[in-house]
Amino acid sequence: MDAGTWLWAILLLPAPAAGLAALLRSPAAVLRAACAGVLATAAVAWVASARVLSAGALRAGGGWLSLDALSAFHLSVLTLIYALSSLFALVYFGEEIRAGTLRLRAARRFAALWLGSLAAMSLVLVSENLGLMWVGIEATTISTAFLICVHPEARSLEATWKYLLICSVGVAFAFMGTLLLAASTERVPLGGGGTLGWGRLLESAASLDPGTVKAGFLFLLVGYGTKVGLAPLHGWLPDAHSQAPAPVSAIFSGFMLNTALYCILRTLPIAEAATGRVGWASDLLLGFGGLSVVVAAAFIVTQHDLKRLLAYHSVEHLGIIALGAGLGRAGVFAALLHTLNHALCKALGFFCAGRLGQLYGTHDMRQIAGSLRGAPAWGGGLLASFLALIGAAPFAIFLSELLILRAAIERGSVLAALAFLAGAGIVFAGALRHAIAMAWGDLPAGARREAPSPLSAALVLGPLAALLLLGIWVPGPLREALESAADLVEAPR
Amino acid sequence: MTSGADAVLAGVAVTNFWLLGASRLGHSIRVTAAQGILLGFLPLLAAGADGGALSLRVLALVAASVLLKGLLFPRLLFRGIREASIRREIEPYVGFTTSLVLGLVLLAVSLGIGTRLPLPHRPVSTLAVPIALFTMLSGLFLIVSRRKALTQVLGYLVLEDGIYAFGVLAVGEIPLLVEFGVLLDAFVAVFAMGIAIHRIHREFDHIDADRLKVLRG
Structure with a gap:
């Protein structure tokens, strides 16, 4: 073929x-x-x-x-x-x-x-091509908006509206950024194939107009950052994640956010090369990432709704990925590994939360108890995904977070390391409390029980086994793939 | 042709103030349509100023944007008003006089930034970048300061208008796909928002965005 x-x-x-x-x-x-x-x-x-x-x-x-x-x-x-x-x-x-x-x-x-x-x-x-990429993000926004309200009811429509409006404005900003990048190529003889191909932009980055590239990257970061859910642009995220049906939430959190972050990762090397590799763009990403970790931690502690809790975990982890991406070559490698770990873990989390929600008839964590006895597969999966999400060893997220922390310390970014540690510490304590209360205790009267079926056991054990395995050993081909991907974001010097 | 572009841009600035002070919904829809039509003709002026011949591509872009913004959008929006039998007043969070004063501030800020922004391509008119920025900021302000979902759609359209003006006047060569992309974007977004409003109305019996506030924290 x-x-x-x-x-x-x-x-x-x-x-x-x-x-x-x-x-x-x-x-x-x-x-x-x-x-x-x-x-x-x-x-x-x-x-x-x-x-x-x-x-x-x-x-x-x-x-x-x-x-x-x-x-x-x-x-x-x-x-x-x-x-x-x-x-x-x-x-x-x-x-x-x-x-x-x-x-x-x-x-x-x-x-x-x-x-x-x-x-x-x-x-x-x-x-x-940055233009085509933008068209893709726009199409994603429109098509996923109506996945939130598969069941059109008051709350899901409210979430759909917020998502549609806030992300449309974000996408408009990203378009402005794309236009500015196109404007920055004025003095570059690019010729055919479109001036917005990122391969070409990267090759000729040194001759782009630095001021215009800076303005463009700012717009792109804010625009796509809205879709990533970086604080303080995350307003739509908890509503959309909590109101969508669980499989949709898993896609939103597991990967749709990363699609937007991917667009930022694509423009990062262009912006860095055009501004003389002084870390201007990386520092911006670092700032947004650190802020997201801290803001998410504050909301995680006070949360009562299970799916909203998982949504704020997304803000936290996408913040961690952005933080890693701003920390140079080692940080980008760790951020990409974290992308895989977080996606697996968050999909698992939303699967279990969604099914438990159906069995208990609520997502209020104060009314969910004894899930390990009532529905062993989903209850156990939820407990394990919480442990993994808060960064407990030996799950894979522990490893990638450790790598990001090391990258921060090696680069001397004390502020980033502190923001990360403070956020992770608060999240650890806050989320563990919820996880324990939901797993053990007496089953409430209205809750249904469910014996594990082969499919549900596979859906829980598959991601869990992968998370455990990745925590102790990153297979050779995966390491190789991550290395060559990281080279594209931050070329080795 | 520069004076032509200047006149159009001044007209756009006037429509922005008009929208900031407008108290009737139907009126706002018409002014937004007028703004869209004004901007629709910009590519003609820009192409003329660059000394290039009027290509089929420019004519197609003009026709598409005028039809979309001048005819289709107002129709969709008016139908929205009729179907949802919305009250015709705008009901702002920020009063009309305050909005107008803030509009002046936004214009001053845009002039300040717009004339300093270092663009490699010399824009067709010195007013191009400031007015594009002013239109974007007005759109954003309309989105956050007005109560109805329908007025938020209007604000979004004004924001898109600003970006369109910037794209046409201040960026040299951009691929056709992208030029039409922004029109497609406005069309699809308005269409999607229309569907969402329709559903919200069926479910709630109102489309006041400020009453959509069950989800918090």
């Missing part, structure tokens, strides 16, 4: 699956079709990523599409989380189909939006 065909296949495969889903006559069959479409796309994406690792970047579409180490890594994590969440959607919506609350129309709408969002996020990752 021709190299470029892989990239087109990733973008186009969701379409026939969505078409099939629109023709099927039962909600369960519609969901299975969507799941099959996602799994097929994921398989193609993994094969393509493996080829990138062995044979270098793929290109297609006259230079508009490309897949290199950085985007291949993000694409594999995206499709992994999407595949897991699609399987979980069968469990989660299966319950609603039995209860008669998910009808055919809603299931079809969900399938179309679910597959559309996958294609939109893939477009962001495989485009070799």
